[in-house]
Amino acid sequence: ETAVFQTPNYHVTQVGNEVSFNCKQTLGHDTMYWYKQDSKKLLKIMFSYNNKQLIVNETVPRRFSPQSSDKAHLNLRIKSVEPEDSAVYLCASSYAGQGGAETLYFGSGTRLTVL
Amino acid sequence: GDSVTQTEGLVTVTEGLPVKLNCTYQTTYLTIAFFWYVQYLNEAPQVLLKSSTDNKRTEHQGFHATLHKSSSSFHLQKSSAQLSDSALYYCALSDNMGYKLTFGTGTSLLVDP
Numbered sequence: 001e002t003a004v005f006q007t008p009n010y011h012v013t014q015v016g017n018e019v020s021f022n023c024k025q026t027l028g029h030d031t032m033y034w035y036k037q038d039s040k041k042l043l044k045i046m047f048s049y050n051n052k053q054l055i056v057n058e059t060v061p062r063r064f065s066p067q068s069s070d071k072a073h074l075n076l077r078i079k080s081v082e083p084e085d086s087a088v089y090l091c092a093s094s095y096a097g098q099g100g101a102e103t104l105y106f107g108s109g110t111r112l113t114v115l
Numbered sequence: 116g117d118s119v120t121q122t123e124g125l126v127t128v129t130e131g132l133p134v135k136l137n138c139t140y141q142t143t144y145l146t147i148a149f150f151w152y153v154q155y156l157n158e159a160p161q162v163l164l165k166s167s168t169d170n171k172r173t174e175h176q177g178f179h180a181t182l183h184k185s186s187s188s189f190h191l192q193k194s195s196a197q198l199s200d201s202a203l204y205y206c207a208l209s210d211n212m213g214y215k216l217t218f219g220t221g222t223s224l225l226v227d228p
Contacts, residue, residue: 004159031214041203043160043218055214090159094213101148101167102213106159 003027004107006091012113013081021076021110023091031055031096032074033104034066037088049074050096078112086114117142119208119219127225128196136191136222138206148209149182149189150216155202163204164191196226 004025013019025032033056034046047066048056054066063079078085088109094102118141128134140149148167152160166173166182166189173180180191189206206219 033216041221043205043221045215045217048214050214096213101165101209103150103162103165104152104160104216106161108159 006107010111019078023074025093029093033092035090081114117217121219121222123222125223134196138189144211150207152205153202201226
């Protein structure tokens with residue numbers, strides 16, 4: 001049963017356009033994440049938020065900006081997309097602060113194609 | 116920084132035979148947790164196993180893994196591979212607060228009939 005919801009499932013756009021992806025979790029978790037899965041299936045963290053507060057911000061280009069309205073929602077905006085942004089963006093959630101042994105629950109992902 | 120190494124990009128095994136997927140790590144954290152996530156075709160990654168206890172075997176869905184801090188390893192094994200086990204497997208290391216999970220490069224497991 002899906003508990004981390006991502007929209008849209010797919011998005012095709014041109015270089016230089018702005019895109020936004022939405023994520024909502026219904027698990028009551030306090031931490032949410034954005035991961036990027038590239039064409040080689042490498043899975044890399046981009047951001048993590050705990051109770052609307054940015055905790056982890058990896059070396060992500062400044063055109064990427066996460067937005068959290070509450071602990072159940074975490075959106076991702078890309079201001080001016082580049083071809084290398086083509087990937088699957090995975091949202092996840094968990095409970096944090098339990099010694100690191102939290103299980104991440106992933107959404108089904110948003111596949112971005114930049115032409 | 117932290118790193119997780121999965122040496123095999125692709126492992127092919129015949130149905131019914133044992134399989135082992137390798138995972139080693141480097142970390143500076145004292146309190147750490149390890150995971151194996153599995154991603155089936157066109158699905159999201161999902162947790163398969165997790166452990167934070169040294170030298171304790173963890174089992175789920177026929178798979179098992181033991182965290183060995185002395186050798187910095189958390190290999191995944193199964194005694195009898197099934198066709199339905201074909202998927203992409205990630206080994207992952209969590210920081211001590213759970214705010215960041217570092218994944219290995221993934222190993223594709225292909226089980227042949």
